[in-house]
Structures are given as structure tokens and as C-alpha cells.
Amino acid sequence: MATERAGAVPDRGPGRLRAAARLLGAEAALTFRRPRHLAMLGVLAVVPILIGVAVRLVAGDGVTESIVAQVAGNGLVLTFAAFFVMLPLILPLAVSVVAGDAVAGEASQGTLRYLLTAPAGRGRLLALKYANVLLFCLAACTLVAVSALVAGLVLFPSGPVTLLSGTTVPFAEGLLRAGVAVLYASAGMAALGALALLFSTLTENPIGAISATVVLVVVSEVLVAIPQLSALRPFLLTSWWNAFDGVLRAPMDTGRMGTGLLVFAGYIVISGSLAWARFTSRDVTS
Amino acid sequence: MRNGARAVKWGVPIVAVAVVAGVAVAGPVIAAVQGDPSLPERTAQELLADAARTWQSGTVRPMSGTIVETASLGLPSLPNMGGGASPFSLLAGSHQAKVWYGGPERMRLMLPGEMSESDLVVNGDQVWWWDSAANTATRVKGGPAAGRPDASPFPSAITPQQAAEEALKAAGGNTRITVGKDATVAGRAAYEVVLTPTDGGSLIKDVRLAIDGETFIPLRVQVYAKGTAEPAFEVGFDTVTFSPPAPENFTFTPPPGAKVEEAAVPSFTRLPHGKDEHEADAPRVVGEGWDRVLVASVPKGFGQDPAGTTGKTTGETTAETTGKEKSWRDSADGAASLADGLLKSATPVSGEWGSGRLIRTKLVTVLLTDDGRLVAGAVTPEVLYAAAGQK
Numbered sequence: 001m002a003t004e005r006a007g008a009v010p011d012r013g014p015g016r017l018r019a020a021a022r023l024l025g026a027e028a029a030l031t032f033r034r035p036r037h038l039a040m041l042g043v044l045a046v047v048p049i050l051i052g053v054a055v056r057l058v059a060g061d062g063v064t065e066s067i068v069a070q071v072a073g074n075g076l077v078l079t080f081a082a083f084f085v086m087l088p089l090i091l092p093l094a095v096s097v098v099a100g101d102a103v104a105g106e107a108s109q110g111t112l113r114y115l116l117t118a119p120a121g122r123g124r125l126l127a128l129k130y131a132n133v134l135l136f137c138l139a140a141c142t143l144v145a146v147s148a149l150v151a152g153l154v155l156f157p158s159g160p161v162t163l164l165s166g167t168t169v170p171f172a173e174g175l176l177r178a179g180v181a182v183l184y185a186s187a188g189m190a191a192l193g194a195l196a197l198l199f200s201t202l203t204e205n206p207i208g209a210i211s212a213t214v215v216l217v218v219v220s221e222v223l224v225a226i227p228q229l230s231a232l233r234p235f236l237l238t239s240w241w242n243a244f245d246g247v248l249r250a251p252m253d254t255g256r257m258g259t260g261l262l263v264f265a266g267y268i269v270i271s272g273s274l275a276w277a278r279f280t281s282r283d284v285t286s
Numbered sequence: 287m288r289n290g291a292r293a294v295k296w297g298v299p300i301v302a303v304a305v306v307a308g309v310a311v312a313g314p315v316i317a318a319v320q321g322d323p324s325l326p327e328r329t330a331q332e333l334l335a336d337a338a339r340t341w342q343s344g345t346v347r348p349m350s351g352t353i354v355e356t357a358s359l360g361l362p363s364l365p366n367m368g369g370g371a372s373p374f375s376l377l378a379g380s381h382q383a384k385v386w387y388g389g390p391e392r393m394r395l396m397l398p399g400e401m402s403e404s405d406l407v408v409n410g411d412q413v414w415w416w417d418s419a420a421n422t423a424t425r426v427k428g429g430p431a432a433g434r435p436d437a438s439p440f441p442s443a444i445t446p447q448q449a450a451e452e453a454l455k456a457a458g459g460n461t462r463i464t465v466g467k468d469a470t471v472a473g474r475a476a477y478e479v480v481l482t483p484t485d486g487g488s489l490i491k492d493v494r495l496a497i498d499g500e501t502f503i504p505l506r507v508q509v510y511a512k513g514t515a516e517p518a519f520e521v522g523f524d525t526v527t528f529s530p531p532a533p534e535n536f537t538f539t540p541p542p543g544a545k546v547e548e549a550a551v552p553s554f555t556r557l558p559h560g561k562d563e564h565e566a567d568a569p570r571v572v573g574e575g576w577d578r579v580l581v582a583s584v585p586k587g588f589g590q591d592p593a594g595t596t597g598k599t600t601g602e603t604t605a606e607t608t609g610k611e612k613s614w615r616d617s618a619d620g621a622a623s624l625a626d627g628l629l630k631s632a633t634p635v636s637g638e639w640g641s642g643r644l645i646r647t648k649l650v651t652v653l654l655t656d657d658g659r660l661v662a663g664a665v666t667p668e669v670l671y672a673a674a675g676q677k
Contacts, residue, residue: 070421073543084401162541164403165396166416166423167534227379245401251532253398255352255525266306273302281292 020128027132031098032139040094044140047090048082048148052155055081075152076161076171079178080248082148083141083185087241091140092217095189098136099196100210102129103279107204113284122280130197130272137189138182145182167250177247184257188241191264192217194271195237201279237267323468323475325499330463333477336502347501348388350535351472351526356380357519359647382524386531394535407538414538415549423540424547460485460575471496471505472523487669488512488576489649501528511648518649572673579663579673584654635667639675 031037055071055078070077103126106112115125152158161174169177192213199209220236223229233239240260246253328336340346357379384396395406402419413426466478476496483490489511496506506522540546569582632643632654642655644667653661653670661670 070543080401160542162543164401164418165405166403166418166538166541166544168539168541230379242400248401249396249398249403250534262309266310269302270299270306273299277295277299281295 020124023128024131024135027128028135031132031136037098037136040097041140041143044086044090044094044143045147047086048078048144049151051082051085052078052148052151056155070162071152072156074161074174075154075156075158076149076174076178078152078156079145079148080181080245082144083181083244084242086144087185087188087244088221088238089217091144091185091189092192093214094140095133095137095193096196096210096213096217099133099193100200100213101206102133102197103200104203104206104209105200107284108206116284123276126197126201126276126279130194133193133197134186134190137193138186141182141186141189144185145178149178163250164245164248165250169250177252180247180252181244184244184247184260185241187261187264188237188244191237191267191271194268194275198271198275198278201275201282234263237263240264323470323499325468325475325477328465328477330465330479333465333479333497333502334463337497337504340502346387346390346503347528348530349503349526349528350386350531351384352524353383353385353521354380354524355383355521356517358516359518359649386535388531388533388536392536394531405538407536409536409538412538414540416538416540420545421543422545422547423538424549427548427550460577466494468499469496469506471498472526474505474526475499476505483576485576487665489651489664489666490576496522509649514648572676573663573669577663577665577669579661579665579670581673582660582662584658584660637671639671642674644670 032041052071052075071081103112106115116122158171160168160170161177162168195216196209196213199212200206203209217238220238223232224236224239240263243253243256243260246257382398384398386394386396391408391410393406393408397404399419403416404418405414405416407414407416415424415426416422417424460483462482462484464480464482466480469476469478476498479495479497481493481495483492491510491512491514494506494508494510494517495504496508497503498505505526506520508517508522509519511518569580572579572581629643629645632645635642635644635653640655640657642653645652645654646667650662650664651667651670653667653674655661655674659674661674663670663673
């Protein structure tokens with residue numbers, strides 16, 4: 001597999017971009033064809049359907065409250081409910097598996113040194129790996145949204161969407177807001193992916209990189225929940241993921257989401273530069 | 287040479303960390319470099335007069351902004367108070383609210399929670415309280431003016447204007463008023479008026495009012511307790527823009543599917559001042575100036591029964607909450623856990639006035655007498671004992 005990619009040597013000049021795109025395509029094909037990744041994507045697609053079915057089953061019992069009640073009234077809201085449920089742990093888990101495996105997986109299989117014989121350069125290889133992670137983040141979040149949308153429209157009525165502020169917007173604008181939520185969630189996952197990629201360059205054991213990322217997510221979720229440590233909250237990645245609910249307010253809470261995006265960018269810049277420094281200066285023996 | 291190249295490579299992440307840290311702290315650093323703003327000299331009287339004129343004449347400029355409220359009263363931690371919807375959650379920790387002000391009769395206050403939101407929308411005589419978590423829109427009767435807390439000894443107001451008004455009203459003749467160093471609040475240069483109580487019994491060291499240097503609108507109120515360096519209570523703008531907010535902020539129509547309720551403004555916002563002119567169990571205020579304390583009768587089930595703490599329940603209270611509306615249940619839960627936490631930290635006390643339990647925080651002292659009265663104020667326990675003594 002590795003030789004197939006290494007064969008696509010990028011030239012200097014106009015063909016370079018196309019070559020990079022071809023490399024990314026090959027890399028993405030590997031990622032999305034791997035059975036364990038497909039299984040994970042399957043889980044991501046099934047969870048929103050399960051939420052929808054569960055809401056549908058309890059909807060008649062009069063125990064509906066908050067966002068759940070709104071799901072029963074409008075299928076589109078299931079998209080936001082799905083993100084609310086899946087952003088804290090399930091989506092980060094999927095991203096950690098793909099990004100944590102990116103470099104360490106090649107190292108553990110012994111394919112990393114063959115990759116590095118290609119004149120593409122280590123920096124570019126790392127950029128390629130991260131581009132692939134970005135693609136996966138976007139795909140995973142889109143999959144969740146689409147699955148929730150389809151399940152929501154099948155199980156529940158659709159129509160104008162009631163926002164958290166009590167304002168009602170047309171269905172089309174609701175869809176647009178769901179799109180913004182997908183992009184925001186993807187950016188949040190991309191920040192975690194950068195962190196996982198850094199761990200991936202530190203070890204030759206992919207499980208180590210994956211579990212380090214997951215442990216970090218869980219620990220920071222715990223830290224966010226402790227009121228005495230509220231001073232830490234603005235610096236933790238996990239406390240910004242749920243800011244996607246800003247799309248459900250009127251006017252849209254761009255301030256908080258903007259700060260969230262800045263935090264994500266900070267994580268990506270720091271993790272990315274550390275990963276680059278580590279990956280370009282380490283001795284690759286396997 | 288290879289080591290040299292490696293060192294250069296590791297320089298990149300170090301620069302990246304520095305840049306990110308720089309962006310993260312740029313705001314405070316720039317503010318520190320700029321130093322304190324210098325506004326034209328004004329005496330405290332002039333400032334207060336300007337400020338009072340601004341809000342009495344109703345010429346407060348339309349604006350919108352984010353308000354941050356921070357309370358560190360030294361209450362026992364309140365773990366069950368997640369979400370921003372319950373008013374009781376404002377008593378501990380830091381909370382954010384957004385405010386849109388379009389005129390005296392047009393305003394919106396938004397308390398964001400995680401995947402929930404509470405809104406107070408005032409438009410003329412239409413006052414709505416929207417709680418997305420309970421999916422309930424409550425139409426408040428009585429108009430905005432009736433909702434103003436009156437003569438309450440607690441910092442119960444939420445916007446800086448109301449809080450400043452309260453502080454000035456509370457000041458009376460027992461206050462030394464000085465002008466402190468100019469401050470920067472929400473990026474604007476502001477005068478700082480310092481109100482220092484001269485009453486010995488007050489727990490308050492001083493109250494600092496930051497008044498915008500251009501518009502004379504109060505931008506921040508800080509209450510410092512005696513012996514603390516950090517404010518015990520603070521409410522102020524984090525960001526503020528002086529431009530008319532979009533009109534759709536002030537229109538509220540209950541969304542389809544939501545429960546619509548009607549409610550009157552809770553009667554405890556208007557407290558009679560004085561004593562024995564009213565029935566014995568009505569809350570009343572005793573004392574003058576900063577030593578004012580609130581005397582109220584405690585519902586019998588206080589501490590055991592969540593319903594008893596919110597409803598104006600007198601006589602026999604049963605533990606039934608089933609008849610209560612859902613929108614109030616959250617508040618009742620908040621009140622119950624607050625009461626539980628407080629009662630755990632209460633110490634038994636007794637004296638000539640009788641006996642009871644005393645709850646002390648940095649800013650507020652509460653005395654629960656065994657004969658069923660609640661005496662509270664921003665004062666030392668001795669003042670409360672004196673108030674409890676005069677039946």
C-alpha cells in the first residue's frame with residue numbers, strides 16, 4: 001500500500017498541486033476503506049438514528065423536555081441533538097483512532113521508512129497525513145448530520161425550526177444553521193486531530209497515541225465539570241465543542257463561536273508545529 | 287551541525303507557543319501597556335449627578351453588550367446548579383448574560399445555558415420570560431417598572447444600571463463617596479466612584495462603580511467585602527456597543543408548541559419599610575443605610591421541602607410539588623439545594639434575642655431563629671442579633 005503512494009512522486013511546478021491531491025486521494029481511500037474505520041463510521045451513523053427512535057418511543061408519554069421535546073416537534077432539531085450527544089465523546093473517539101494511527105500506525109507496520117524514501121519530504125508527508133485527518137473530521141461530522149437529518153425527517157414532522165431563543169426560522173435557514181454547526185464541529189474535531197497526530201509522531205505504538213488522546217479528552221471533560229477549576233475552562237478544548245449551540249440562538253452567537261475557533265486554531269498551530277519538529281528531526285528506524 | 291538543525295526545528299514550536307500565548311493574553315497586556323486612562327477631573331458629586339441625570343431623564347443611549355456576573359460570596363459549592371436558567375445559580379461562580387437595550391421600554395436580557403436559553407424580553411407593556419429548557423413562555427403582568435427591586439439590602443439587580451441605582455439608593459447619609467482611579471471597563475475609559483460605608487456593622491468594605499467617561503452609564507459594579515482583595519460580587523460589561531440593537535430582539539412571539547403561562551411580578555420585590563405596620567409575617571426591612579436587614583418569616587418546611595422555599599407558603603406546607611408548574615420546579619430545586627447547602631454550613635447561636643442558626647458568607651449574614659424568622663443583611667452577626675431582639 002505504501003509503495004503505491006510512494007510511487008506518486010510530486011514534481012516541482014504546476015503539477016505539484018495535482019500530485020498532492022492525488023496523494024491525498026490515495027491516503028483518503030486507504031482511510032475510508034479500512035474495515036475498522038468503516039465500522040466506526042457505521043456507529044457514527046447509527047447513533048443519531050437510535051436517538052431519534054428513542055425520542056419517538058417516549059414522545060407520547062409526556063416526559064419530553066428541552067431539546068428532546070423539540071426533536072419530537074421537528075425532525076431537523078435531531079441534527080443538533082445528535083451533535084449535543086456525540087460531540088463530548090463518540091466523535092472525538094473516532095477522530096482519535098484515525099489521527100492517532102496516522103504516523104504511529106505506519107511506524108508499527110514498518111511502512112514508515114518506505115514512505116520516507118520518497119523525495120516528498122517529511123514535512124509534506126505530515127501535512128498530507130493531517131489533510132487526511134481534516135477530511136475524516138469533516139466526513140464524520142457530515143455523516144452524523146446527514147444521518148440525523150434523514151432519521152429526523154422520516155420519524156418526525158418537519159417545518160419551521162424553533163431556536164433556543166424562542167424565535168422561529170424557516171426550514172431552509174434551519175438547514176443552513178445545521179451546516180454551520182457541522183463546520184464548527186469539524187473544526188473542533190480538527191483541533192483534536194492535530195493533538196492526536198502529535199501523539200502519533202511521539203510513539204511507534206498507535207494504540208498509545210489513540211489512548212493518550214482519548215484519556216486527554218476524558219480528563220478535560222472531568223476538569224470542565226469541576227466548578228472549583230472554572231479558571232481552566234477557557235483553555236480546554238472540550239469546553240468549546242458545545243459552543244456550536246450558538247447557531248441555535250437569535251442572533252447567532254458568533255462571538256463565542258469565534259473565540260472557540262481561535263482556541264481550535266491555537267491548538268492546531270501548537271500541536272502541528274510540535275509534531276513537525278518531532279517528525280522531521282527524529283530517527284525513523286521502522 | 288545536525289544538532290544545530292534540530293535546535294532550529296524545535297525553535298518553530300517554541301515560537302508557535304509564544305505566538306498563541308501572545309494572542310491569548312494580548313488584550314490584558316495591551317491594556318496594561320496603555321495604562322490607566324485619564325479622563326477630565328470630576329468630583330464625585332458631579333459624576334453622580336451626571337449619572338443620575340442620564341438615567342432619570344431616560345436618555346440612556348441604545349446599546350448592546352455582554353455582561354459578566356461573578357459572585358464569590360463564600361457559599362458552599364452548589365454542584366446541582368448546572369445550566370444558566372435558574373436565578374439561584376447566579377449566587378455562585380461566573381455567569382454571562384447578553385443585554386440589548388433599545389430604550390426605557392425595549393430591552394432584552396439573555397441568559398445562555400448549554401443547549402438552552404432563558405430570555406427576558408421587554409417591549410412596551412409586553413414582558414415575556416422565555417425558558418427554552420422548560421419550553422415555556424411566561425407573560426409577566428405588571429410591566430417593567432413593577433419589576434424593579436425596591437429597598438432590598440441585597441445586590442439583586444442584574445444590569446449595571448439597576449445595580450448602580452441600588453447602590454446609590456442604599457448609600458444614604460452613611461457613606462463616604464470618593465472618586466478612585468480611572469478604570470478601563472469593556473475597553474472604555476471609565477470613572478470609578480468608591481462608596482465606603484461608615485456604619486461599623488457592615489460587612490462591605492466598599493462598592494466601586496465604574497461610570498463610562500463619555501455616556502455616564504454605569505459599566506461595572508464591584509462589591510468588596512472587608513478583608514478580601516477580590517470583589518465578592520461583581521457585575522459589569524465585558525463588551526459593549528453603543529448602537530441601536532436590531533428591532534427583532536425586542537419582539538417575542540411564543541413559538542408553536544410552547545406552553546404559555548401568565549404570572550404576576552413576585553410580590554417580594556416590593557418590601558414595606560418599617561415594622562409592625564403590616565401583618566407580622568410579611569417581610570420587612572429594619573435599620574438604616576448599610577446596616578439595613580431584612581426580616582421575614584420562614585416557611586415551615588424550609589430546608590426539607592423544596593416547594594416551601596419558593597412559594598409564599600404559610601401555615602401547613604405539604605411536600606407535594608406535583609401541582610407546581612414545571613418552569614418553577616427548576617427554581618425550586620435550585621432553592622432546595624441552596625437551602626440544604628446553607629443549612630449544613632449553619633452554626634447554632636443563641637443570645638438575649640433567642641436562639642437560632644447563623645449562616646455567614648463574605649458578604650451576607652443570615653440568621654434563622656428557632657421561632658421561625660429569617661434575618662439577613664450585609665452586616666455582622668451582632669447587627670442581626672439586635673434586629674432579632676426588637677420583635
